[in-house]
Amino acid sequence: MPVLAPAQPADVQNVTVVQGEEVLVRPEADWAKLVTAPGTGDEHPVLSLEARLHVPGSKGGGCNWVLRVFVDDQPLTEMFSRPRLLNKAPFFDFAEGKYHFSWYREDHQAWMTMFADSYGTNTSGAGRDAAFLFDLNDYVRPGQPFRLRLEYAQPNLPAILKQEAPLAVRDVVVGSMEPQAVEQLRERILSGDKGRRQIEVSPEADPSEGPGERPYEIVRANRSEDPPAQVSFEALAGWQGTVFGDAEVAVSASRAQRVWRNQVAKVSVGACQSFVLELRPPKPVPIPADADTVDCWVHSNHLYGAGSTPVELVVTVVDARGACVDLNTGPLRGNYWELRQGLLPALRSARLQRPLSFHSLTLSSGRLVEPVTMYLESLAFLKRVRQPYATLDRLTRPGFPTTEDNMLPPAKPTWKTTAAATPKGNGAVFTAAAPDGTLTYTVVPTENGLSEVTARFGDGPTFQPMAGGALELAAPNDTSGGRARLLGSHLVGGSLVTKWALVDAGADVTYQVTYQLRGRTLVVDVSCPGGRAQGLRLGKVSGLPQARGIEIPYLVMHRPPTPRVALGGNVFCSVLVDWYHSNCSTVDTTPAADEPGEDGLALNGGTVYNPLTDGRRNELRDRVLVTVSPDFHDTLPSVATPRSERIEELAPAMFVMSSNFTPRFYRTLKRYGLNEIIAVHFAGLWWRRAGEGFAMRWRPRPELTEAQVQRYREEVRGLGYKWGMLVNYTCYSALNEYWDANKASLTPAGQLSDGWFGHFDTKPNAMPELAEVVGKQIRARYPTDCVYLDVHTNWGADARDYEAGVDGAGTARGTILGNAACLREVHDQQHALCSEGICRWLYAGLADMDYAQWAEVTKPEGKPLLPDFDLLRLHPKQIGTAMGYSPTCFFSPEGLEAYFKDPGNGTTHQPFYHYVAATLAHGHSAMIGYGYFPTLARTLHYYALLSGPQEDYLPDTVADIAWYSDRDGTFVSTSDAVRTGVRGAGKLRVTYAGGQVVHVNYHATNTWKLSMNGRELELPPYGWLIEKPGSLLAYSALVDGRRVDYVDCQRYAYLNSGEKPATEGALTVDGAVLVKKGKPLTVIPCGDLGAWKSERCEDYPIFTDRLLAAPPADRGVKRLRLNAATLLNVGPAATVVVRCRNEQGAVLTTKTAEAKGVDLAPTPDGVDYLVDASP
Known part of the structure; x- marks a missing residue:
């Protein structure tokens, strides 16, 4: 070169x-x-x-x-x-x-x-x-x-x-x-x-190509092209193509994919380091004089990169003097047809000389690891006239938040707060006196209203919770704002009000900071009119000796890392933004750190105010909650949501998510004693592959009929299971029959805001109405017991819509309130709902259940437990399932590889116990699906370990959380456990108000010896002991050197002996057995039931069902004996009748036995035994 x-x-x-x-x-x-x-x-x-x-x-x-x-x-x-x-x-x-x-x-x-x-x-x-x-x-x-x-x-x-x-x-x-x-x-x-070269654009389609189908959502809704296109790729004669880069690129006509026309342009790009393709028409194509938008229909198999760099699509127009302007439609993100839209910026438009013409279309990308095929349908240039869905109705059933205090940490009645002026008179000293010590916040307004705030507990160190914090301006030029100047302050009614000026480019920007003490929380309200502020920087904790940041599982504001709580000088400190009392676009927590830097420890980032589509920002209004206490729990925010009405109903159930219609799988679960199941179907009900529309749908995919869905629903519910499906209202496809661009969110630049692949984000305030319209259609055809509301509870304190004039535009609050209203509507339409749960704490109770994803930069697998925020704030409101939607959410790639080496039976696979121990410690429920379908024996094992305990603890509340200290020989509080490192030993005790006590030994190598009713019990790594006198006993403990699992609850008893026989209660087994209580008893040998096999579903051939392959002849049980006298409440010498049944429930053999000792010998065909007292 x-x-x-x-x-x-x-x-x-x-x-x-x-x-x-x-x-x-x-x-x-x-x-x-x-x-x-x-x-x-x-x-x-x-x-x-x-x-x-x-x-x-x-x-x-x-x-x-x-x-x-x-x-x-x-x-x-x-x-x-x-x-x-x-x-x-x-x-x-x-x-x-x-x-x-x-x-x-x-x-x-x-x-x-x-x-x-x-x-x-x-x-x-x-x-x-x-x-x-x-x-x-x-x-x-x-x-x-x-x-x-x-x-x-x-x-x-x-x-x-x-x-x-x-x-x-x-x-x-x-x-x-x-x-x-x-x-x-x-x-x-x-x-x-x-690398620059011309390529041939072939105007002829491959004659062997049959006409492809049109998108079925468009066909069903009988939609026509609107607006009409000025440029189509139906006739390619005279088009020219220029390629830059090292890719092999071909362009030709095609009929393989269609939307409005019978022929489109097919673009094939080979794997490459980078490529640019520019397509030009035979001559510039005139476009409407007032056009400021281009709509482009494009099909690709790119799926937003899928390991490659995204392909970008840019449309270029040229004015009368030859000046060009690019309308960037963004990356191709789908695996199907999608609408891409590009905008002509207003200022650029004003500088152009009309008339305008279409000049070229450019596709570009960096590295492509796989070939990409794209189909271009048409370009429509138009004047965009928005009539946005503008209202945001507040929730009324019940109110949300449930209190105007929202996130304010709760105060104890023994705390007495006062406020007094500082000696110089322009500040204040706020004091909270309590039996365990006196907390003092001192505000001397000398710097900017944030950085100079100090705190001290008792005779501990004085420190700054927000050192370096400040109001940040959106500077119009090269200045970044001058020094803040105090205009005045006064103390009134327990509140200190300060007014400031910040000089920028010669113009004063005024703002106000107000301080009030509520319990041990200094409430700091900051307001700045005029839209000049672009955020509030919260600074760092400075002056706290040996400070370190404590991660709070599940306190996700937007995306990880999550806010930290500081520990230093024997006190805890949190600095949080209350999303409800803020106009911010985003609560930015990305600076949060576990270790301090040179200038302090970052617990949070602050707020960000992005401009709306008209270029203006919302007026800054932020509430910061600064809490200092020796008690860790005092620093945790409140969760001002209503309690779910469905907890008791859903508490016993295992949630199962399947991508296929699997009637035989569910019949097998039922036949083997799993009675409490929520059977939910994933997006395969709506789509054939990722990229097709799946949201706001009530019509099934083309290969399914409504009658088939109804029949499958009846099959599943006929087993006594709850039935449901995936629904979604955050992801808006332009193919959808309810598509209305006015209900799609806009970015600050005015672009349609990208959501899931090939979809846009729905306006938060439009979601409730769409949920009502679609929900009624679903309810009329196939009423649900519980739906999976995909994505919704992943939306945190982050604005999704920036369209000026829309209520809540550009605010995180608008996103959360609109989303919450949608959850309530779905709850009303679909009875109960489970959602995805990354920001679960914001919606706990509005969602009855969620995938309890502990979302952080690194997976939870190797982290010590800290379930307090979950147990104390979230657990009383709703149900968290497992540790996310599958073990994938919990384990690192290496840990996940080990997890999936599970032999599917026995008690030796430690990763399985790691996962269950975490679930029990957090008070969550059982869940399988999303590729995690363990063997039937392990499924029964997993279900039995959780269903009984969770039925009791899910509706309950936590009375106490404590950690055993080997050094002290006693249990200590979470605060002391975090201070001293006892938490790392993982010896956790959770006591529920109703009497259940859960001990979990959450450690990879150490054991823990406990006493159970005078009997010493040793918990292995990731073992547990759960007791509730008179109704529940469950443990995973060492017996004669190996792990034994036992559960005895109201509905069933389960014993897994591990590698040699074990006796507990009325059961003796070498292997595993599940006994369903009642009259008669149902006894199910389940030590090893073999593997699943996949077969085409007979009744729904587009799906693959899961069938049980031939179980071992002895069903993994070498010996099985039960004391039926105890279980049936009859005399030891009473006679019982034993009936062995096969897969179909037919009786194979009948015998009698003495109740005190019923020996059973599993057979290849015998699924279970009915044991009842002789008439």
Whole structure:
């Protein structure tokens, strides 16, 4: 490749230096300047700069797309056939040809930046890696002012590199060039690009291709094309294609996939390092003069990368003077037909000269590990007129939140709070006196209202909970805000009110901070009118000796990492944002850390206020809850949700999620004694594959009829099981019969907000109405007992819709309240619901159940227990299932591999017990599915270990949580266990108000000796003992050196002896047995019942059923004896009748025996035994 032009060639005129000296741009701080474009007439404004990623010692040995350039908040993008980067070819070879990179990547909307400690490297062969010269003619005209902004496009990169790695920029210059000089540079760089080539666009479809089906949702709803397209890909004669990069690309007509027309364009791209394809019509196609939007229907098998880089689709239009503007529709995300929409930014639109024409369509991607096939249907250019669904009705049945205090940690009646003015009179001292000590918060408003707050408990250290905290402004230029100035303060009614000014660009921005003590929580309310604030930074805990952060399982605000609670100086401290009392877009917890940095320990991040579609931000209104206490529980937020009405009804059941109709599988479970099952069907009821629509559906997929779904429902419910299906209202497909773009969420840029693959996010305030409409259709055809409401409880404190004029737009509160109203509607329509549960605490009780996913940056497998927030705040409201939807949620990849090596029987597989022990410790219920279908013997084992205990503890509340200290020989509180490290030993005791006591030995190697009714019991690693006098005894304990599992509850008794015979209660077994109580007894030998096998479902052939292969002849039971006298409450010498039954329930043999000792010998055909007193 020839050495090309420097950053400032000689023919750049009217040069203005914007920034000469080096500036460092970091992820948290952009650089910006107000600039006037130089030049006159037809001259092209240009921008030159030098940029590198500052990595000491590096000479260009690495690179990434880090430099993002904005012109009036519009990203500077690339046109590969008409480059805007004028001094480098679009692509370059890196690492001696090992990689083939583009200087610009559309999915990042950023420019490649070399890792270097100087500006003089030439790793790319372009002459000077750091030098960039951009043509701005498509963005701004000579004489027009604009805001130039540089952004760090890869905010996670410093963490990956384990160093600061700022973006270093210098010599930022604007100038102008004659159009001919610009074209000469373009020709030069394109001629030097060896990867650029023309390809043939074949207008003929393969004659062997039959016409593909149209999307069945569109056909069913009898939809027609709306709006009509100006550009179709039905006739490709005269179209031209240009390819950049190393991919093999082919374009031809096709009938294999269709939407509105009988023929489309098929684009095939082979595996590659990178590619760009530009398709151009025979001549520019005129589009409506007022068009500001393009809708593109496209089909792909890309599924948002699926291990590759996403394919981006950009539509380019050209104005009367030849200026081009790109309408980026975003990445292709589906595995089916999807709508992509691109917008013409208002400011760019105003600078264009009408008329406009369609110029080209560009598909681009980085690395593709597999070939990708795409089908292009049409482009419709239109003037978008939004009539958004604008209202957000509050919940009324019951209210949510249930109290205006919302997250405020509960106060104890023994705490007495006071507030008094500080000696200088402009601050306040807040005091909470209690029997265990006095807490003091001191506020002397000298800095900004947050950083100077101090706390002290008793005679402990004085520390700052929010050191470095501050209000952050959305600066319009290169200033970042001045120092805060106190305007005034006064103490009234126990509240300190302070008013501040923050000087920015000469204009005062005022804000108010109010402080009030509630219990041990300092409530800090911050408000800033005018929409100038972009967030509240909460700073770090500073001055707390040996501070460390404590992860709180299930306290997920938006995404991990979750907020931490600080421990240091024998006190705990939490700093939380109350989402209900905030207008913020997002509660950002990503800075939260377990270990302190040089300037303190980050517990939280703060709030972020993103602009709405009209460019304005919501007025800042945030409530911060600062809590300090020696009691860990005092720092946990309240959960102001109603208690589920269905807990008692659902408590005994195991939740089963299946992707197939499996009638024989459920009949087998029932035949083997599993009576309490919630049988739910996944998305396969609605779709044939991922990418098709699955949300807001009541019609089954084309291969199923409504009658078949009704029949399957009746089959499952006929077994006595609860039946349901997946439903969803967060994911909105443009194929759906209820599609209305006005009910789809918008991003701050006004784009339709992407959701699940091929779907958009539904407006939170539109979801309840859609749930009602679709729910009524479902209820009329196949009423449910319990549905799985997919995704919903994964939506946390994060705004989904930014459309100006919509109630709640741009706020996390709007998302949560709209979502909560939807949950209540689904509950009303579908009886009970289980949801996905990443942000489960926000909706506990509104969802009757959820997948209890302990979501963090690392999987929970290797972490010590801390179930307190779950047990004390969530458990009273609803049911959590297992430790997520499957062991996948709990184990690391290595741990999961070990888990799935389970032999399917016996008591030796420790990962199985690890999973069950965690479930019991958190007070959760049983669940299988999502690929986790253990052998029948293990399924019975798992069910038996959990169903009886959970039936009792799920409706109950926790009275006490304690940890055994070997050093002290006694149980200690969670607070002391966390302080001293006792928690790491994992010897947990949970006492429920109703009397059940759960001991869990949550440790991988250590055992724990306990006393049970005068009998010493040794718990193995991940063993347990559960007792409730008179009604429940369950343990997984060591007996004669091996693990034995036993459960005796109201409904059944279960004994698994492990490797040799065991006796407990009325049972003696060498293997495993389940005894269902009642008259008669049902005795099910279940030591080893063999494996499952898959077969095509007879009645529903599109599905695969799960059948039991031939069990071992002895059913894994070498000896089985029971004391029927005890179980039937008859005399020891009484005679009992024993009937052995086969799979169909027919009696094979009948015998009599003495009640005190009934010996049973399992046979190949005998499934169970009925044992009853002789008449």
